[in-house]
Structure formats: C-alpha cells, structure tokens
Amino acid sequence: MHEYSIVSSLLERVGAEARAHNAIAVHRLTVRIGAAAGVDPDLLSKAYQMFREGTLCAGAELCVQRVEEQWACPECGRTIARGEILRCGQCAMPARLVSGDEIILEQIEMEVP
Amino acid sequence: MCQDCGCGDPEIVPVEVHERLLSANDRVAHHNRAHFVEHGVLALNLMGSPGSGKTATLEAMARAPGANRKLAAVSGDLATDHDAQRLRAAGIPAATITTGSACHLDAEMVHKALHDFELDGLDLFVIENVGNLVCPAIYDLGQALNVVALSVTEGEDKPLKYPVIFRNADAVLLTKIDLLPHLGVSIRNFDDAIARVMPQPRVFPVSARTGEGLDRWLQWLDEKRIRADL
Ligand SMILES: Nc1nc2c(ncn2[C@@H]2O[C@H](COP(=O)(O)OP(=O)(O)OP(=O)(O)O)[C@@H](O)[C@H]2O)c(=O)[nH]1
Ligand SMILES: [Mg+2]
Ligand SMILES: [Zn+2]
Ligand SMILES: [Zn+2]
C-alpha cells in the first residue's frame, strides 16, 4: 500500500507550496495518475481522506485525472494494444509507452490573503 | 470576494506545479546514483515476490566459479535480519534495512544504509528489495539496473498481473528452474507473458540450487559493469 506514502509526499509538497504563498487554506488539488503508473486512484483517494485531517488540506478536494495507457511504435507510430507483444509487427522495434505512467501533481488551488 | 475597495479579502488562486509526486524521492535517488557512479559500483535493485529466490541467487553468485567480483548487499526486511545473516555467511558483506511496516524501500532508506558501506573497491552493490511485486516498482533507489526475480513456481501469468514492475525492469531472473520438471510450466510461456509487459525483454533462467544459468547472468552483469566503468 504505497498509496499512503504517496499521499504523505503529496501533503508535504502542498504544505511547502502553501507556506511559500502564505495560503490560509487549500481548496483543491489536481493530480494526474496514469493507468499503468502502479498507483490505484481509489486507494489514493482513500488514503488522502484519512491523512488530510489536521493539515492545511483538511477541506481540500482531491481531483484525480486519469490517463490512459497507450503504447506505440517509435518508428512508424502504429499503436500497440495493451496485452499484445510489445514489439511492432512491421518494424520489429520495441514499443514505447506514450502515456499512462504519470504520477503528477498538477495544480493547487489555495486561498491567499 | 471584494472587487473594488482593496480591503484585502482573501482570494482563491490556482498554483501550477506539474511535478512528479515522487520528486523528493527522485532527488535522493539521484544523490545515491552519484555515490555509486563516483565509486564505479554497479548498483542493482533486486525485486520480486516474497520467497522468489532473491537471497538464494545472491548466495549462488558468491559461490559461482570464477567469482572474482566484489559484491556487497543490503536487504530490505520488514522484521528480521535473516537475509543479511545468510549473505554474510556466504561471504557477502551485508546489512539489513528494517522497513517496519513499509512494503518497499525508498531512496532515503538506501542512502542511510549506504553510508555504512565502503563502496571503494566494490564491483556490485545489490539492494534486495522487500518481497512485493507492487510497491517497489515505482521507487527509484539510484540503481543502475532494475531486476525482477520471478520463480517458476509463481505461475506463468504473474508478469501480466503485475505489469508495472516488469515494465520498469532491465532484466528478469527466472528462478528455481531446477523445479521445472515437477511443475508442468514452460520457460516459453514465461517468455511470452514477459514480452507483453516488457518492451525489451531480457530473461535469465537460473537455478540457485544447481547453478544452472548463472554464467549467462553473471556475464551480462560483467558487461554492464564494464560499460559503467567507462
Ligand atoms: N529448488 C530451489 N529452491 C530454491 C531456489 N532458490 C531459492 N529456493 C528456495 O526458495 C525459498 C525462498 O528463497 P529466498 O532466497 O529466501 O527467497 P527471497 O526472495 O530472498 O525471499 P524474501 O527475501 O523473504 O522475500 C527458500 O526455501 C529457498 O531454498 C532454487 O533455485 N531452487
Ligand atoms: Mg531474501
Ligand atoms: Zn505497499
Ligand atoms: Zn513500427
């Protein structure tokens, strides 16, 4: 359950950012989580509900944007579906993950004086 | 919100961050990597399920003929010191990183352990991660190579069920192949599953029991080491 340790990194980062802006409160956090990132968005949200108590984020909504897992051939661009052999049938090149491994803090909405 | 008079009502501002959530870990991992590079040590992050044969493979590497590589290791363990004891008994300088309830190692834990080791003169530094196919996958420790130990007893579908750890791996050690005759599974099926989650599959079938396959694995490590030294 590394979602807990991800949430504590999140709260630390947000806390630092909020202090730097002299924020009174945080209203919303936006994160992007890829389908192939190894982070479960539901577990992340649950861990967040638990850990935000008593922090600047106590009243802040966590908005999780999900990103699809997409593979493509770096040579010809042909998409390779998840579950297929990860090699282009035409060029024999190893597929590249185009998107889906994101674990990113995008935006913090905070209330400043 | 007060628009006109400048009375100082609070306002809501969006602050753009666009940064990896694990960037604090990434920074420490980067620092660890600099330590390894500075000392010319090839660092390995050895992951795999509990009991997949991570420690046994290291023991076998110490026994392997022509083993002139200087090897040291740290083992992540929730509660015990067993693995480090086994490794020391096999002649490998080793320490335990006790993780308590944490199900993976992070770069900070490795950094703390690192400063207890004399890295000078080492060829290979192995970080045996906590037995777990999920959580260790996303933490950079500063290693040069990610390796997953997958034992043939775990089932041919494990790569498909735990794709992230295999995608991020540089090599897979398919362990305990001495047991293949008893299991009705084939290396070909493991290879097929791995090729669906790992774009550049590299699989080393090995047995720590018989020593089979260790030569190819060690040769690959030596090649990586030489390249890291340049
Ligand atoms: N037959 C056979 N058994 C093996 C082999 N390698 C390991 N084992 C057995 O598998 C069990 C687990 O091996 P370990 O080396 O402790 O596995 P590990 O991955 O280090 O385990 P944890 O660190 O506890 O997650 C032990 O009983 C080993 O004797 C092998 O090549 N062949
Ligand atoms: Mg072990
Ligand atoms: Zn975990
Ligand atoms: Zn192609």
Ligand SMILES: [Zn+2]
């Ligand atoms: Zn240091």
